[in-house]
Amino acid sequence: MKLAIINPNSTESMTKKCEEVALKFKNPDTQIWASNPSNSPKSIEGHFDEVKSLMGLMDEIKKAKEWGAEAYVVACFDDPGLEAARELVDGPVIGICEAAMHMTSIISSSFSVVTTLNRSVPIIEELSHKYGMDKFCRKVRAADIPVLALEDGTCNAMEKIENEILKAVKEDNCEAIILGCAGMADLTIELSKRCNIPVVDGVLCAIKMAESMVGAKLQTSKINAYAYPIEK
């Protein structure tokens, strides 16, 4: 199958990181397309950054469709543009927050999310509400790390996230942790070991969810919400 992974920001090292996760964990017969818009913000930190990334993201979705993509992962934890993308294509479109929350609700009775900045907390809380996951999501926490600091290694990301996870374990009565940023994908295994709790990466969840939904012959419903755009 052909799987497109689109990082909606324009930082190529983050796209690479997602592609590496995909190449490492994909099924043997899965072909990976990984891309990002060139004209979107360097990182998505807040609603306006999201808006600025959307048209570029849509263009990448269309390119991936032409390539023959059968499923699409949007690799930003704010899950920007999912619904609009679903209108453009038949194959499933999956957000990394969405995939992580659904899957984690199957391996634990509750989880907390650790994201980058405080301003992303209400965005992720709203996603939890939208996906029906409020019952499982104990708390969304920020480790106070700018997204790009995850890339340039200037901020002791591992330690800060570890500290926040340990606080979550102590205060939230949660049974798993979801990392709330695509840029944290490479820290999952180490953090899981250090903190002795399942630590879940949305990028990986979404990639595997995409493969499984294509395998299950599921396609986006074209009735109402995700019908093709009307030509004007």
Place this chain on the structure above:
Amino acid sequence: MKLAIINPNSTESMTKKCEEVALKFKNPDTQIWASNPSNSPKSIEGHFDEVKSLMGLMDEIKKAKEWGAEAYVVACFDDPGLEAARELVDGPVIGICEAAMHMTSIISSSFSVVTTLNRSVPIIEELSHKYGMDKFCRKVRAADIPVLALEDGTCNAMEKIENEILKAVKEDNCEAIILGCAGMADLTIELSKRCNIPVVDGVLCAIKMAESMVGAKLQTSKINAYAYPIEK
């Protein structure tokens, strides 16, 4: 006070219609700015149309801010881009669905919404969920009218909407009706008379809500969710 009303689609007759509502019902000392992007879709029917309208909408928000706007109404019932717009400015940013639902919950114990097309129903249901209004919103209904048909008068809009309202009254046990499209603003009074139930127009609600929030010295909180965008 200075009030900006931005129609996110590019159909100027709809912008005019909103401006007329504003000029008719505004406070004497309110100055109105009404505009629309020139590069957005002719109508917003679905998520992808929303996405295509967003950058143009943001540009109009910025222009209105330079003009000195103290509050901003986004005049499309899908309430596109509210959160992003809130990051850009200090004055309140108000959606017409949002304003209509809040105000109608004060004059009735429940309401139904009548919108244009079926594909807009799940979008408005999601807004109701997001605003905490599920308890008041009995049902979102579509009268099967393309948005632009409201402008060109080709579709017996009045009759179709009247029929759907009468169905709502009979089947939904609702006490008020909200019209789910900015383009229906001019039908409110006539429909209210014909159907013998309060019929609420979101454009008017949002305009008055904007004036009242400025009058109450309320400004968008800059803590977390709607903090100014980070420069990159």
Place this chain on the structure above:
Amino acid sequence: MKLAIINPNSTESMTKKCEEVALKFKNPDTQIWASNPSNSPKSIEGHFDEVKSLMGLMDEIKKAKEWGAEAYVVACFDDPGLEAARELVDGPVIGICEAAMHMTSIISSSFSVVTTLNRSVPIIEELSHKYGMDKFCRKVRAADIPVLALEDGTCNAMEKIENEILKAVKEDNCEAIILGCAGMADLTIELSKRCNIPVVDGVLCAIKMAESMVGAKLQTSKINAYAYPIEK
């Protein structure tokens, strides 16, 4: 327009305080009626005090209607008797908790409430639930101040409330504060400055909401919930 503000307790200095807010912030053409029952409790601290205030409140609503009121603000944060008052009149009837919560949900993604006594906390929590605002209301807190102490200045109200707001900012991850008592209306601006977070006063919100709803030609629906009382 003619706006009635009714303080359901019998402490005239609180009625005056509300009237002053109204006179300061009202639209130029708004006429204000401010009154309170003479036979209700000095302050409303709990459900039984509410009950004791209700018939007096209803009488004031009727008097205001005869005066020609087009909208009615009930100026007690427990929002007593709103539904019954709505049965008596056509113009909108607005509670100060209700107005504050709706408006604050537009300028922030979440808020906490700071009220007077612990016994009022569950009352306000129930209002939040009733208005669909649980999603926005992080926590209801009490500053441990008897209502009348706000009037006689014996309790360091400003400091106590400031402390509780600062605790809310630190612990609740909220983006705005609502003051949970009509008697706190005069502290809003100072507290907002001291605490560096939007502080919202329900009296002012309700007054402006009332003007805007009359301006939007909204009247209480007479279908079912708020139909006129049946003569017996």
Place this chain on the structure above:
Amino acid sequence: MKLAIINPNSTESMTKKCEEVALKFKNPDTQIWASNPSNSPKSIEGHFDEVKSLMGLMDEIKKAKEWGAEAYVVACFDDPGLEAARELVDGPVIGICEAAMHMTSIISSSFSVVTTLNRSVPIIEELSHKYGMDKFCRKVRAADIPVLALEDGTCNAMEKIENEILKAVKEDNCEAIILGCAGMADLTIELSKRCNIPVVDGVLCAIKMAESMVGAKLQTSKINAYAYPIEK
């Protein structure tokens, strides 16, 4: 034990009907006090009628307390004044809607309510929301019967209610019916037979619930919500 049953309206035949239910179904050692205010409305149909009944209801609660009541049933399906009454006394105060909903949720996975007039429907829906029973309450329906017509036998109450129950069975997918008016208490058994579904009367439920709560040594918590009124 000593059990007070207070009908908040002033129609003595309804008080008698409740007393008869009590005398027929009470435990042998239960003493019954049944009363109603003399100055309240003849029937409670809407929020304003509720308000008019409240002070009389409170007075009866106080009299019953002096009599030595250990529990209190408020015998009107709108459950007026429960919280205020709880402040006045130590013994449990139980509403008939409340008791019926809690008990019916134990014998069925869902129920519908059949009440008198349409205007009472949103009141009961709000109670369901307040008690956490929305999950069990499929629909609140009105049989279009004025409360007093239940007393004077002028309206074919039995047939109308039967018809509405049969509609509920067919349309609501419910497993039990709650009768939504104290005045329907004498119709329960006959309706249950005719409609082949459990039909539940709140008066009886509340009486037995009261006995059981006294038997379980449960008393109203005096922390916060139901603390004694503050003397002024």
Place this chain on the structure above:
Amino acid sequence: MKLAIINPNSTESMTKKCEEVALKFKNPDTQIWASNPSNSPKSIEGHFDEVKSLMGLMDEIKKAKEWGAEAYVVACFDDPGLEAARELVDGPVIGICEAAMHMTSIISSSFSVVTTLNRSVPIIEELSHKYGMDKFCRKVRAADIPVLALEDGTCNAMEKIENEILKAVKEDNCEAIILGCAGMADLTIELSKRCNIPVVDGVLCAIKMAESMVGAKLQTSKINAYAYPIEK
């Protein structure tokens, strides 16, 4: 009336404790059957223990039915097998968590639960969700006591539970405490005194609720959810 109390674990001293509660607080004409399966786990600590107890519990339900039971209490706070038991019999089947939550919601506006082990916390949270009691249940807490330690007195149960209750009072803003294990039934009165807050025991609540439901002639609905099992 004839009341069956079934302890689903096989520790007879716990069955005895429940029987003692019943004998002490039952109505004079109530006959008590108290039993436990012989082949179930010694204590129920988690979902798998529940599963292991279920067939034995069903057998006891059937035996009690033959004895002539008119109501059934399942005396384990995880409320195992309630729905299945309801299919087998006509008389009401009542869980001790269920009874405690319903009754406590009538005497307080909120409660916390103190149970034995952390692993039981999510089970009780799920019950709260299932019964519609999330609105009332502030927090489920564990005192870190194995169930059987309540029996053998090796763990300072009273002190540990007292400490947890005092934490709940301080941190949860709750107005009552429910003890989350049948084995705590004998500690209720002492804890209530020590902690100055109503402390509620589910065993006692369920026993009295059972008597009252039989007294109210309520029987399990045989429509859909709890219809008799289909013979195969």
Place this chain on the structure above:
Amino acid sequence: MKLAIINPNSTESMTKKCEEVALKFKNPDTQIWASNPSNSPKSIEGHFDEVKSLMGLMDEIKKAKEWGAEAYVVACFDDPGLEAARELVDGPVIGICEAAMHMTSIISSSFSVVTTLNRSVPIIEELSHKYGMDKFCRKVRAADIPVLALEDGTCNAMEKIENEILKAVKEDNCEAIILGCAGMADLTIELSKRCNIPVVDGVLCAIKMAESMVGAKLQTSKINAYAYPIEK
């Protein structure tokens, strides 16, 4: 990877049907174990049937674990015993209702479920509530088909289900259909074509979800809810 599929009823033809789905749609390197208890009911229609199947189901889980299973699908739409099974093993345990609801919420904004008998409707409604899927699940419907009639072909299953799906499409405003019984797995494609709406089979969803979760290295959290059973 090694995947166990356990049909909790004892009808081998249904186990075979599930196995065929697995063999047809699995990844090349997935090994399938399909089994059922020999001592459970022929079909699971209601809560008591569920209870009777549980110990056999647990035994199969244990056997599959010895075989080396890395994930477990419980192939009955009532999702019996999931939580208990999760305590026994490390690999993910997935219910077919659970998998279908999560995946369908990604390809549509709402769905209805079509199951066999009315008595299963409240069971599935409860699952929807438990999984946080109430927001997506419009209605659970029964086609009035005994489970085993799906096997012996005596009941025009295809037509009955088709009719119910068409009703759902017309009345529920849903965008996808989930088939609510493992025995319907072979009808999916045909029904999807006939009804022109995505029709989703939980067996297939769960199998692919299991593969993807193993691929994503997700294992059941052993903190609290799903910790290993305590030895006694």
